[in-house]
Amino acid sequence: MLVYLNGDYVEESQAKVSVNDRGFIFGDGVYEVIRVVNGGFFQAIPHLTRLKEGLSLLRIDLSEQECESLLDIAHYLLKENDLTEGHATVYIQVTRGAAKRTHQFPNPAVEPTVFISVNRLVPNHELHQKGASAITIPDVRWTRCNIKSVNLLPNILAKQRAEDAGVFSTIMIRDGVVTETQNSNTFLVNDGVIYTFPKSNYILAGITRDVVFKMAKDLGIEIREEPVAEDKIYDMDEVFLSGTTTDIQGITRIDGITIGDGSPGPVTLKLVDKLKNEMEQSGKVISG
Numbered sequence: 191m192l193v194y195l196n197g198d199y200v201e202e203s204q205a206k207v208s209v210n211d212r213g214f215i216f217g218d219g220v221y222e223v224i225r226v227v228n229g230g231f232f233q234a235i236p237h238l239t240r241l242k243e244g245l246s247l248l249r250i251d252l253s254e255q256e257c258e259s260l261l262d263i264a265h266y267l268l269k270e271n272d273l274t275e276g277h278a279t280v281y282i283q284v285t286r287g288a289a290k291r292t293h294q295f296p297n298p299a300v301e302p303t304v305f306i307s308v309n310r311l312v313p314n315h316e317l318h319q320k321g322a323s324a325i326t327i328p329d330v331r332w333t334r335c336n337i338k339s340v341n342l343l344p345n346i347l348a349k350q351r352a353e354d355a356g357v358f359s360t361i362m363i364r365d366g367v368v369t370e371t372q373n374s375n376t377f378l379v380n381d382g383v384i385y386t387f388p389k390s391n392y393i394l395a396g397i398t399r400d401v402v403f404k405m406a407k408d409l410g411i412e413i414r415e416e417p418v419a420e421d422k423i424y425d426m427d428e429v430f431l432s433g434t435t436t437d438i439q440g441i442t443r444i445d446g447i448t449i450g451d452g453s454p455g456p457v458t459l460k461l462v463d464k465l466k467n468e469m470e471q472s473g474k475v476i477s478g
């Protein structure tokens with residue numbers, strides 16, 4: 191695989207970053223994952239906007255020009271790696287760069303490290319139709335979950351707990367309400383209304399989450415940014431997740447308890463279909 195690192199296109203095995211890189215030492219950086227369908231980016235601009243916001247919150251100075259070139263680089267990588275047909279993802283990571291280890295930022299600032307790779311993705315259409323299981327766990331993350339930081343320790347520990355429990359995902363609970371999962375946003379459907387945790391510093395407000403709001407509006411389904419209490423989860427008609435690589439995934443069993451009738455409900459299935467269609471549309475235009 192060809193990847194991009196700090197201005198050069200190199201074979202993945204030849205791409206090397208310094209041991210002093212603050213991404214390696216501190217997790218001092220941000221990342222994005224963008225979905226690609228038949229060579230077209232899905233929601234590229236919102237992803238880039240979130241990346242810029244993250245960089246600004248961390249005070250990492252990547253020039254506007256470099257930001258603007260990221261999608262061209264990604265396009266080149268998709269072509270060179272033969273990923274312009276079918277589904278793929280672009281991974282973009284920017285760290286504060288390599289400098290002698292100090293907690294405070296290097297002064298003067300150093301060049302940020304920019305890494306981009308592309309990968310094949312096979313959507314799990316079967317699981318989208320069948321539904322998946324989850325377990326609830328405490329949300330032990332910090333209170334700046336709106337930053338898409340490369341420091342994903344609580345998220346990977348959560349996913350491993352799901353793996354150990356033989357389920358697809360965790361659903362995280364903070365202060366008695368559902369927040370999100372380790373890598374997707376959570377929606378709960380009751381009496382035809384969709385509920386999800388409000389956009390705030392307690393969740394990473396997904397780009398796909400925004401697409402869910404738009405799709406719900408198009409379908410005439412009411413959606414509210416209201417937290418759902420932990421003890422109400424099992425009584426919901428439907429539960430589903432959204433994310434760039436998760437798509438829309440119905441959750442039909444939580445903590446061993448069946449949700450609804452045990453298969454993805456009508457709201458979930460409508461959104462599964464609509465998202466699939468919207469993604470396929472994005473593949474018809476080479477968007478920038």
Ligand SMILES: Cc1ncc(COP(=O)(O)O)c(C=O)c1O
Nearest residue numbers: 373374375394396397398433434
């Ligand atoms: C914690 C968390 N929440 C939500 C999401 C979904 O975000 P998006 O729809 O932008 O992929 C992600 C994606 O990685 C995530 O890590």
